[in-house]
Amino acid sequence: MTEAVLLFTVFGIGVILTAIVGFYCLLTTKSLIRALIAVEILAKAVTLLIVLCGYLTGRMALAQTLAITLIIIEVAIVVVAISVVLALFKQDGDADATTMRTLKG
Amino acid sequence: MLDTVLVILLTALLAIGALLTAMTSRLLRAAIMLAVTSAVLTAIMFRLNAPLAAVFELSVCAGLVPAIFISAIGLTRRLDPEGLKARFKDRIKRYWFLPVILVAVAAGLSQIHFVTDFIVSAPDSAGETVQTVFWNTRPLDLLGQVAALLAAAFAVVVLLKETTND
Numbered sequence: 041m042t043e044a045v046l047l048f049t050v051f052g053i054g055v056i057l058t059a060i061v062g063f064y065c066l067l068t069t070k071s072l073i074r075a076l077i078a079v080e081i082l083a084k085a086v087t088l089l090i091v092l093c094g095y096l097t098g099r100m101a102l103a104q105t106l107a108i109t110l111i112i113i114e115v116a117i118v119v120v121a122i123s124v125v126l127a128l129f130k131q132d133g134d135a136d137a138t139t140m141r142t143l144k145g
Numbered sequence: 146m147l148d149t150v151l152v153i154l155l156t157a158l159l160a161i162g163a164l165l166t167a168m169t170s171r172l173l174r175a176a177i178m179l180a181v182t183s184a185v186l187t188a189i190m191f192r193l194n195a196p197l198a199a200v201f202e203l204s205v206c207a208g209l210v211p212a213i214f215i216s217a218i219g220l221t222r223r224l225d226p227e228g229l230k231a232r233f234k235d236r237i238k239r240y241w242f243l244p245v246i247l248v249a250v251a252a253g254l255s256q257i258h259f260v261t262d263f264i265v266s267a268p269d270s271a272g273e274t275v276q277t278v279f280w281n282t283r284p285l286d287l288l289g290q291v292a293a294l295l296a297a298a299f300a301v302v303v304l305l306k307e308t309t310n311d
Contacts, residue, residue: 043148044261044264045261045264046149046152047152047193048259048261048264049254049255049259050152050153050156051152051156051189051193052254052259053156053250053251053254053255054155054156054159054160054189056250056254057156057159057160057163057247057250057251058159058160058163060246060247060250061160061163061164061166061167061243061247062163062167064167064240064243065166065167068239068240071172073172073214073217073218073221074172074175076214077166077167077172077175077176077179077214078167080179080206080210081163081166081167081179081182084159084163084182084183084186084206087186087198087202088159088186088189088190091189091190091193091195091198092193094193094195095193095194095195096263096264097263097264099273100193100194100195100273101273101274101275101277101278102273102278102282102283103195103198104195104197104198104275104278105275105278105279105282105283105286106286107190107195107198107201107202108197108198108201108275108279109283109286109289109290111198111201111202111205111206112201112205112290112293112294113289113290113293114206114210115205115206115209115210115297116293116294116296116297117297118210118213118214119213119297119300119301120296120297120300120301120304122213122214122217123300123301123304123305124304125217126217126220126221126304126305127304127305129220129221129222133222134222135221
C-alpha cells in the first residue's frame with residue numbers, strides 16, 4: 041500500500057466518521073447552541089476532505105486556499121447564528137428549539 | 146510503519162474528539178472539546194503539507210470559535226442540578242449506540258478497496274503557491290470573504306442592538 045492510498049483510506053474514513061457524528065448531533069439535539077456545534081463538526085469534516093483531496097491530486101495550494109475561505113465563511117456563519125440564538129434567548133428566555141413558539145408569522 | 150500508526154492515531158483522535166463534543170451533556174465542555182477536535186485537525190493538516198490552512202484552523206477554529214461559543218453560553222441561562230442530571234440521562238439514552246455505529250462503519254470501510262486511480266503518486270503543486278492562487282486564480286473568493294465578514298458584522302450589530310421601544 042503506497043503512502044497516498046493509506047492517507048486516502050484512513051483520513052477518508054475519518055471524514056465519514058466525523059460527518060456521521062455531526063449529522064447525528066444535528067438531528068437529535070434540541071439546544072440551538074449545540075446544533076451550531078454540530079454544524080462546526082460537519083465543517084471540520086469538509087475542511088479535512090478538501091485538504092485531503094488537494095494532497096491526493098497534487099493541487100495543495102488550491103486546496104489550502106479553499107480551506108482558508110471555508111474557515112472564514114464558517115466563522116461568519118457561526119457569529120451570525122450565535123447572535124440569532126442570543127436574540128431569541130433575550131426574547132424567550134430559552135434557547136430550546138422545541139419550545140420556540142414566537143416565530144410564527 | 147511509524148507514519149501509519151501516527152495517521153491512524155490522528156484519525157482516531159479526530160473521531161473521538163467529535164464524539165465527545167456531541168456526547169457531553171454540558172455545553173461548555175462541548176465547546177472545549179470542539180477546540181480539541183480543531184487542534185487534532187490542525188495536526189492532520191500539517192501531516193498533509195497544508196501549513197497555512199493548518200495555522201488558520203488553529204487560530205480561528207481552535208481559538209476564536211470556541212471563545213464565541215463560550216461567551217454565548219455564558220450569556221444564556223444555566224440548568225439547575227436536577228435538570229442537568231435529567232439531561233445527562235437523556236443524552237446517554239440517545240447516544241450510547243453512536244460509538245458502536247462509528248466502530249462498525251470504520252471496520253466496514255477499512256475492508257473495502259476503493260478505486261484510487263485518481264491519486265497522483267508524488268504531490269506536486271506545479272509551481273503554485275497559496276499566494277499566487279489567492280491573488281491570481283481566485284481573487285473573487287477574497288471579495289466574497291470580505292463581503293461575508295462585513296455582512297456578519299452588520300448582522301451582529303443589528304441583531305444584538307438594544308431595543309428600547311418594546
